[in-house]
Amino acid sequence: MIFPPLQLDRPAEAARIVVAMSGGVDSSVAALIAAHSGAEVIGVTLQLYDHGEAVKRSGACCAGQDIYDAAQVCEKLGIAHYVLDYESRFREGVIERFADDYARGRTPVPCSLCNQGVKFTDLHGFARELNADALVTGHYVRRVVRDGKAELHKGRDPARDQSYFLYGTTAEQLDLLRFPIGELPKSDVRALAAEAGLIVADKPDSQDICFVPDGDYAGLVKRLRPETEAPGEIVDRGGRVLGQHRGIVHFTVGQRRGLEIGGSAEPLYVVRIEPDTRRLVVGPKQALAVSEARVGSWNWLGEEQAEVEVKVRSLSRPVPALLQDGVIRFRQPEYGVAPGQAAVVYEGERLLGGGWIEETVSADEAGMLAA
Structure with missing residues (x-):
């Protein structure tokens, strides 16, 4: 097996690596790559639901079966495995915020919230407490070091790129983070898992939002915010x-x-x-066409630029825009833009930064559409 490099700052034999493990094939292969390096490796899984609820869930990360699968992978790899109870933090920082956004008529992006909160902020702190040399995750993005500074780039496989959800990553976090599978297509990830005999090699990817595995967003929001009904x-x-x-x-x-x-x-x-x-x-x-969007709560990994490319949805293509004073002005009318979404700006493959869309201006009312 040929593994991507981990970009460690010292010999692997003297290094300690913490791996965030969701129980899926991507994070399991990330752990496999870390373990193969010869470093001391510690697998960590976040329990994001209370035990009774988690056991019932399937097809969602950090559920009961997923915790078991992560433990089995760690046993197979001969590495330590810990489960951290973040149920209350996840509910307050992600689920409650999701319901609040819906109640405010916004279009929430909970995966970005989760990565900015429990998955990166809290795990980063945990890894630092363990004096880890790296925090490894199974995200399809790339960490590129240029002139001594770490940059966040799109995953090599455009169909799997997850950079949109990671725009809130800070420079301090990126110094510690490593994304070994970002160089690989999904087919290679599954092939590595199968070759290593991992039980998750053929495990289906999680679908929908992890805390709404049945896709019934309205049902969840009605329970938490009944006034929305x-x-x-x-x-x-x-x-x-x-x-x-x-x-x-x-x-x-x-x-x-x-x-x-x-x-x-x-x-x-x-x-x-x-x-x-x-x-x-x-x-x-x-009437859905938008000419510009006011964006708040910016996070910058690269330098702020005027001429940028912008993604407002994870699966959309970046489009050219002008960025000035926190306002994105699209070169052409853009559809599918709504308050609550993340606006993420790029320079080619490099992620520069992003923020939350607070307000939009109609291209129709702004006279941007042809009569």
Whole structure:
């Protein structure tokens, strides 16, 4: 087996590595690569749900089966394994924030919140307490050292790149972090796991948001924020009432399904959600086009630049934009942009930084769309 380098600052035989292990094949192969280096390796799994709830879950990271799988992989590799109880931290920092964003009519990105909180901030602190030389994760991104400074780059496999979710990584964290599978395609990761005899070699990837494995986001939010289930008006951009909805919890910006509005000459989409009045503002597809977005809570790994490429969704392609005073101005009208999402800026393969979208400006109303 040929393994990617770990970029350790001293000989592996004298190094200690902490590996964040979710119980999936990616983090397991990251642990395999670390163990093969000859360093002392410690696997760490975060328990993010109470035991009774975790045992019931499948298809979601950090669930009961996943903790067991991580322990089995560590035993196979001959490395230590610890489970840290972060259930309360995860609920407060990720699940409650997710529900709050929905209640405010925003489009949340919980994976970014999790990485900025328990997965990187807390694990980074844990690794430092153990005097670790590196904190290894199974993310599909690359750490590139240039002129003595660590940079965060997209994963080598564009279909698996996870850099969008890691924009909140700090320079201090990146000094310790290592991402060995970021150089590999998924097929090679699974092949390495199979060759090493790891029980997770054929384990399916987790689907949907980890704490909503059944995909019923509305059900979770209704339990935590029951006020979001209250009905309200559906209005056009001029304020004319077109119908009634069954609760803002069932809708996000850009959604068409479930509006149940008759008599319109063209399909209507949710353009804006007004939680204080419980109103859904709808319009034609062109009303979803955005000319600019005001972004807050910026985190920078690289230098701030004026001419950038921006991603506003994890699976979208970066698009050219002008960045000035925290405002992103798209060169062309951009669809699928909503408050609550992360705006992540790049220079080619390098991630420069990102922040949370607080407000958008309609390209239609700004006169950016052709008549």
